[in-house]
Amino acid sequence: MKVRQSLRETENQKTTKVKLKKGVIRKLRKNKIEFQKRGFKRRAKPKVTIRGDKAEPRAFWDREKMSSRDPSSFLDSDGKVLLRPTTKKTATGLMGLESYYRDYIKNFSLIVLPLTNLTKKNIPNKIP
Numbered sequence: 567m568k569v570r571q572s573l574r575e576t577e578n579q580k581t582t583k584v585k586l587k588k589g590v591i592r593k594l595r596k597n598k599i600e601f602q603k604r605g606f607k608r609r610a611k612p613k614v615t616i617r618g619d620k621a622e623p624r625a626f627w628d629r630e631k632m633s634s635r636d637p638s639s640f641l642d643s644d645g646k647v648l649l650r651p652t653t654k655k656t657a658t659g660l661m662g663l664e665s666y667y668r669d670y671i672k673n674f675s676l677i678v679l680p681l682t683n684l685t686k687k688n689i690p691n692k693i694p
């Protein structure tokens with residue numbers, strides 16, 4: 567409230583115009599322009615330079631080189647699936663883990679549909 571009131575008071579006050587000499591105005595404009603030019607030069611400099619003959623695509627551009635979770639980490643030593651949900655909470659957590667593969671699997675939403683049905687309102691908390 568106090569901040570708003572002080573802002574209103576400053577807006578209501580009449581600002582007095584200060585007369586500056588032409589030389590002072592020119593110096594201010596030159597300084598401002600030089601400051602802007604320096605800023606643009608800093609932004610324009612490339613942070614990393616890559617030569618064309620040595621350039622390689624980044625990992626997230628090349629789908630074959632992308633990092634992914636090892637499928638064997640989902641399996642037990644007997645070959646059974648470790649991540650079998652027992653409650654609604656674990657089902658939503660599993661859906662969060664699996665959503666990483668959404669971009670790589672066609673019709674992912676249809677595959678995960680049984681899990682989403684388990685998290686609905688009228689389903690019991692413990693999953694058989």
